[in-house]
Amino acid sequence: xxxxxxxxxxxxxxxxxxxxxxxxxxxxxxxxxxxxxxxxxxxxxxxxxxxxxxxxxxxxxxxxxxxxxxxxxxxxxxxxxxxxxxxxxxxxxxxxxxxxxxxxxxxxxxxxxxxxxxxxxxxxxxxxxxxxxxxxxxxxxxxxxxxxxxxxxxxxxxxxxxxxxxxxxxxxxxxxxxxxxxxxxxxxxxxxxxxxxxxxxxxxxxxxxxxxxxxxxxxxxxxxxxxxxxxxxxxxxxxxxxxxxxxxxxxxxxxxxxxxxxxxxxxxxxxxxxxxxxxxxxxxxxxxxxxxxxxxxxxxxxxxxxxxxxxxxxxxxxxxxxxxxxxxxxxxxxxxxxxxxxxxxxxxxxxxxxxxxxxxxxxxxxxxxxxxxxxxxx
Amino acid sequence: xxxxxxxxxxxxxxxxxxxxxxxxxxxxxxxxxxxxxxxxxxxxxxxxxxxxxxxxxxxxxxxxxxxxxxxxxxxxxxxxxxxxxxxxxxxxxxxxxxxxxxxxxxxxxxxxxxxxxxxxxxxxxxxxxxxxxxxxxxxxxxxxxxxxxxxxxxxxxxxxxxxxxxxxxxxxxxxxxxxxxxxxxxxxxxxxxxxxxxxxxxxxxxxxxxxxxxxxxxxxxxxxxxxxxxxxxxxxxxxxxxxxxxxxxxxxxxxxxxxxxxxxxxxx
Numbered sequence: 290x291x292x293x294x295x296x297x298x299x300x301x302x303x304x305x306x307x308x309x310x311x312x313x314x315x316x317x318x319x320x321x322x323x324x325x326x327x328x329x330x331x332x333x334x335x336x337x338x339x340x341x342x343x344x345x346x347x348x349x350x351x352x353x354x355x356x357x358x359x360x361x362x363x364x365x366x367x368x369x370x371x372x373x374x375x376x377x378x379x380x381x382x383x384x385x386x387x388x389x390x391x392x393x394x395x396x397x398x399x400x401x402x403x404x405x406x407x408x409x410x411x412x413x414x415x416x417x418x419x420x421x422x423x424x425x426x427x428x429x430x431x432x433x434x435x436x437x438x439x440x441x442x443x444x445x446x447x448x449x450x451x452x453x454x455x456x457x458x459x460x461x462x463x464x465x466x467x468x469x470x471x472x473x474x475x476x477x478x479x480x481x482x483x484x485x486x487x488x489x490x491x492x493x494x495x496x497x498x499x500x501x502x503x504x505x506x507x508x509x510x511x512x513x514x515x516x517x518x519x520x521x522x523x524x525x526x527x528x529x530x531x532x533x534x535x536x537x538x539x540x541x542x543x544x545x546x547x548x549x550x551x552x553x554x555x556x557x558x559x560x561x562x563x564x565x566x567x568x569x570x571x572x573x574x575x576x577x578x579x580x581x582x583x584x585x586x587x588x589x590x591x592x593x594x595x596x597x598x599x600x601x602x603x604x605x606x607x608x609x610x611x612x613x614x615x616x617x618x619x620x621x622x623x624x625x626x627x628x629x630x631x632x633x634x635x636x637x638x639x640x641x642x643x644x645x646x647x648x649x650x651x652x653x654x655x656x657x658x659x660x661x662x663x664x665x666x667x
Numbered sequence: 668x669x670x671x672x673x674x675x676x677x678x679x680x681x682x683x684x685x686x687x688x689x690x691x692x693x694x695x696x697x698x699x700x701x702x703x704x705x706x707x708x709x710x711x712x713x714x715x716x717x718x719x720x721x722x723x724x725x726x727x728x729x730x731x732x733x734x735x736x737x738x739x740x741x742x743x744x745x746x747x748x749x750x751x752x753x754x755x756x757x758x759x760x761x762x763x764x765x766x767x768x769x770x771x772x773x774x775x776x777x778x779x780x781x782x783x784x785x786x787x788x789x790x791x792x793x794x795x796x797x798x799x800x801x802x803x804x805x806x807x808x809x810x811x812x813x814x815x816x817x818x819x820x821x822x823x824x825x826x827x828x829x830x831x832x833x834x835x836x837x838x839x840x841x842x843x844x845x846x847x848x849x850x851x852x853x854x855x856x857x858x859x860x861x862x863x864x865x866x867x868x869x870x871x872x873x874x875x876x877x878x879x880x881x882x883x884x885x886x887x888x889x890x891x892x893x894x895x896x897x898x899x900x901x902x903x904x905x906x907x908x909x910x911x912x913x914x915x916x917x918x919x920x921x922x923x924x925x926x927x928x929x930x931x932x933x934x935x
Contacts, residue, residue: 353816354813354816354819355816355819355820356816356817356820430820536828539826539827539828540826540828540916541826541854541912541913541914541915541916542913542916545913547822547826548822549822551822552822552824552826553812553813553824553827554812554813554818554819554823554824555819555820555821555822555824557820560821560822584731584733627733631748631749631839631840631841631850631851631852631912632850632852632912634849634850635850635912635913
């Protein structure tokens, strides 16, 4: 009997091992699919932080209509890179006198725009820029190839775009060697660069890579309009007036805004094209300054029409204070010039009620959860 | 007597059993499902490389010209500032009536060299084919709103109020109207007829037949040529003053493009 008892006990022991092994292996399977399980990681050594953690984009469900964000192969988005990029975005050491950061003209509470200013002021507090600061969101869907950033398309990528403001005499008025020296002398940055990029050897290219990673995380798609096109599944949607405005926005007979500013299949609300929208009879050079092609004179990037309530004044030079003025301009005041876009040469006829409906619709694309998102604050 | 409870009898089965789970994990991540092939394995398949060209009266289309180098059948001079179009389901037909279709679409922006060549994933079985055809636009089954991310991000949707789905073509430019330069936007998609009640939404795609025999015994390539002037002359003579922009909501314009369309494409 004693012997049998011992054997049974042994059996129990081995069944326990089998049971634990099976559970552990099932768990291993689950780990791939599901991030619920906490994965213990070895503490990194001082100089070897290990591989950075891949970053998961927080994307509204209906953005699946436009596919995954475009991320350049040589700058994958990581948790550590995004955190570093955010710190750098709010870092005043990027300017000559340590007075302004990217966020000074791209304020998170204003959809990363400089509200109320037609043009922004440089680091010295007096020098004025020449173009309205662009709001920053949903930039991760600008194609990697054939993508042109800034109003006049002079930067090929987000990374390249971030190089320029630092040295622009109208903006941060600094030099990259100075910025790099300031960051190297900082108690935190060498460690943060090491975590994000595996090196303490900070240079301008790593700085802009980190900033671009942060900028790609700025995703905005939770307005009442989004609730409406997202099958009205969550939260308040559009009023009757706003729905009328949406129809005017799409209808080729009426506003015909959608050909350039997107529709319900394209939540970005831009076509990424450069167009002369008829602001002036003798337009600013625009894209032609980059391409040297006279056919591109007066062409500027089509901006997204999201979050407009945060970003007045409007147009590349901030000439219009209100959305009512913008809508009236497109209907009543288009200026002819040789490169004027065809869609602008079409006569639009909208009653005052229709104009009000259109403005109401534009204001429905307001995403306050984006402008209040603590993940985008320092 | 053997001691059945001795651990040595359990260790091996335990390892074998456990390894099942390792395999299960790996399979999900790495092993693609084995594709079931409908076509006999004995027929080799070859890669198609399809080029897209746009011409006017036999010459390569020149876009964004300062002048208006082309003249339509109605005698109106015009230029082209933008041309984007969509084709789908290229079909290879044999004399016996059997056929092979490359399921899928190709979107062409005439200003983007990357769109000039279409290398479909599906390979074409070797054989002698009597003709090649394709769908201009999407047929009803494929013309589903929101379904194609690459088209959505290209602002290619056709408005829901006009029946939804996608544009088939955007052909834009300027034409001369009694000395004045005017804009035309020949946009094509589902044809809404709101002169009847209830409103109907007519599928407006068509099958373009490239009447050419092709023998496939290796990787092959050919060109599909859009002869732009044909949109505007055969059989309907198109008057830009009648159909300039907007024409998306104009039923007659949409149906005329449908009727003029099949003669637009040639094989090269």
